[in-house]
Amino acid sequence: MSAAGTxxxxxxxxxxxxxxxxxxxxxxxxxxxxxxxxxxxxxTLLRAWRHPEALSDRxxxxxxxxxxxxxxxxxxxxxxxRPQEISDEALAVIPADDELERAVESWSVAEALAAxxxxxxxVLLEVYYRGRSVREASATLGVPPGTVKSRTYYALRxxxxxxxxxxxxx
Amino acid sequence: xxxxxxxxxxxxxxxxxxxxxxxxxxxxDHLATCEAxxxxxxxxxxxxxFLGKVSExxxxxxxxxxxxxxxxxxxxxxxxxxxxxxxMAVAASAAVLVVGGTVWTTVNTTSHEGSAAAxxxxxxxxxxxxxxxxxxxxxxxxxxxxxxxxxxxxKPTERAVxxxxxxxxxxxxxxxxxxxxxxxxxxxxxxxxVDGVPAGTTARLVVVSRDGRRDPAGSWDVxxxxxxxxxxTTSLPMGDIARFELVDEKGKALVRIxxxx
Numbered sequence: 001m002s003a004a005g006t007x008x009x010x011x012x013x014x015x016x017x018x019x020x021x022x023x024x025x026x027x028x029x030x031x032x033x034x035x036x037x038x039x040x041x042x043x044t045l046l047r048a049w050r051h052p053e054a055l056s057d058r059x060x061x062x063x064x065x066x067x068x069x070x071x072x073x074x075x076x077x078x079x080x081x082r083p084q085e086i087s088d089e090a091l092a093v094i095p096a097d098d099e100l101e102r103a104v105e106s107w108s109v110a111e112a113l114a115a116x117x118x119x120x121x122x123v124l125l126e127v128y129y130r131g132r133s134v135r136e137a138s139a140t141l142g143v144p145p146g147t148v149k150s151r152t153y154y155a156l157r158x159x160x161x162x163x164x165x166x167x168x169x170x
Numbered sequence: 171x172x173x174x175x176x177x178x179x180x181x182x183x184x185x186x187x188x189x190x191x192x193x194x195x196x197x198x199d200h201l202a203t204c205e206a207x208x209x210x211x212x213x214x215x216x217x218x219x220f221l222g223k224v225s226e227x228x229x230x231x232x233x234x235x236x237x238x239x240x241x242x243x244x245x246x247x248x249x250x251x252x253x254x255x256x257x258m259a260v261a262a263s264a265a266v267l268v269v270g271g272t273v274w275t276t277v278n279t280t281s282h283e284g285s286a287a288a289x290x291x292x293x294x295x296x297x298x299x300x301x302x303x304x305x306x307x308x309x310x311x312x313x314x315x316x317x318x319x320x321x322x323x324x325k326p327t328e329r330a331v332x333x334x335x336x337x338x339x340x341x342x343x344x345x346x347x348x349x350x351x352x353x354x355x356x357x358x359x360x361x362x363x364v365d366g367v368p369a370g371t372t373a374r375l376v377v378v379s380r381d382g383r384r385d386p387a388g389s390w391d392v393x394x395x396x397x398x399x400x401x402x403t404t405s406l407p408m409g410d411i412a413r414f415e416l417v418d419e420k421g422k423a424l425v426r427i428x429x430x431x
Contacts, residue, residue, distance in 0.1 A: 012243050020235035025228055034236070042239045043369065046246065050366060051344050074368050109220045110228040121229070127188040128218070129226040134188045152182035160217045168220065 011052075015045050021114065022107035023064055030072045040075075044068040061104050069100065105168065112162035120155035127152055172196060177207050185214035186221075336414065338427030347425040349375075349414045357405040360387060364400075364416065367392045367424060376415040377404040384415075 020041060027044075028037040044067045048060070113121060126137040127148070134152075138145040163169070172180075177200050183189050184197050201208045333352040339345065346365040351358050362375055374389035388402040404411070414427040 009244060013240070016235070016240045016243065020239060021232040024235040024239075025231035028231060038236050038239050041235070042242055045239070045243060047344065047366060049243070071368065074370055106223045106228070107232065110224040110232040113221075113224065113229045114233040124186075124221065125226055125229075127183060128186050128221050132188065133190065134183050135190065137188065146179075148188075149180045149183045152186065152188065153179050154182075156182040156185065156214050156217050159220070160213070163217070163220060 012045070012049055015048055019048075019061065019064055020045065022061070022111050023068060025110060026065055026103055026107050027068050027072060030069065036072075036075070040068050040071045043071055059104075061108070062100065065100055065104050065107075108166040108168060109163065112159060112166055112168070115162050116155060116158055119151060120158050123148060123151040124155050124159070172200065174200075174204065174207055177201075177204070178210060181207070181210055181214055185211060185218045334408070334429075336427050336429055338414070338416075338425045340423075340425045343424070345416075345425050347414075347416050347427055349427050351408055351411070353408050354403055357403050358408045358411065360402045360404060360414075362400040362402070362414075362416070364392060364425070367416075371424070372419045373400075373424060374417050374419075375400070375402055376417055377406055377411055378413050378415060379406050379410045380412045381410075 023044060024037060024041050027040045028034060031037050031040065044064055047067055048064060113124065116124070122141065123137065126132045126140060127134065132140065134145050134148045137148045141148065143151075177197055180189060180193065180197060184194060187194075189197070201211060333350055335348060335350045337346065337348045339347075344366045347367075348363050348365075350361040353359070358377075360375070360377075364373060367373060369392055371392045372389055373392050375387040377385040377387050379385065383406075385404050385406055387404045388400070390400045411429050413429055415423055416425040416427070417423050
């Protein structure tokens with residue numbers, strides 16, 4: 001394969017690695033259908049890959065979410081009322097609104113949590129999402145209560161950093 | 171009595187409400203008098219407030235995007251590269267076969283990779299091939315110069331026809347379209363490919379003649395994964411065509427594709 005082909009593949013992989021997770025989560029929540037969500041994620045990343053110029057002057061995550069949302073809604077409308085209401089809305093021309101901003105933020109939080117070391121993520125899942133006490137988490141995780149406490153401490157420290165890296169300042 | 175260090179280590183669990191009541195009470199007593207530890211708790215509560223924005227399932231979803239999407243993206247990219255090579259093969263022959271701005275190619279070029287790449291053009295094709303792969307839809311013919319001395323003769327098994335490719339874009343919308351036109355029986359044979367047009371759009375091709383007549387040349391629905399080339403014909407001879415227009419269901423222009431003389 002030529003150098004240009006390899007660079008191309010690299011770009012596709014980078015787009016996927018950096019954005020497919022949050023994008024997929026967001027789209028799946030919109031569509032409730034994993035097959036459709038995959039199609040929309042694929043189409044969105046394809047557009048990002050084909051139109052690098054569109055990504056140069058704005059936050060890429062917001063751009064991707066906007067394109068994905070438009071694709072979902074366009075499909076939805078097309079399904080409901082063909083052929084009169086086929087949308088010709090532009091690629092990502094709808095300005096980011098509150099709903100979209102919130103979605104971008106939430107999925108960045110999920111991404112920050114997913115980026116934690118496994119033992120940090122696990123302890124937060126136990127004590128926060130599953131509502132377990134230190135004592136209960138200690139039993140579930142098979143580590144002393146003191147370790148649950150210190151892991152929770154370091155997990156929150158690490159999460160703070162991961163959030164800051166994503167432009168989210170606690 | 172807990173030390174500040176012990177208090178601090180327990181602060182994460184405290185911010186998440188996971189401590190036993192006794193221990194929580196002890197920490198609260200400490201915080202009432204220790205400003206530094208109090209500041210740390212506020213910081214932790216700030217971090218903890220983000221946790222409520224997502225669910226455990228969200229974290230799972232983010233960690234496991236469907237790999238098959240990546241595979242399909244890479245396949246699509248590979249297909250586009252192949253197409254780039256096909257175009258390049260045409261362009262390589264175009265470099266030696268262009269006569270008066272007309273590209274001589276063979277009718278089975280797109281289905282027969284490299285068949286139009288003449289041996290004489292092989293040396294020059296390497297560097298431009300990479301360029302074509304980086305920019306598969308580049309207008310490959312625009313700067314081609316005739317070079318009569320090295321012009322090879324098309325293989326006898328292939329019907330040589332004069333075809334031209336025209337590209338147009340709608341930069342606002344991010345749409346692009348390419349029309350390849352070959353003279354056919356009593357008109358012009360057309361192949362159209364589009365890029366970036368949303369799935370679900372019904373695209374119609376309109377051929378506009380030099381005297382302003384508009385000849386509808388069929389329509390099709392753009393679908394996902396649609397790398398298919400839409401084929402059509404127009405009764406207009408190639409020389410009479412001023413431009414192509416790709417319009418949507420309502421007649422709104424998606425892409426205009428000018429025909430260069």
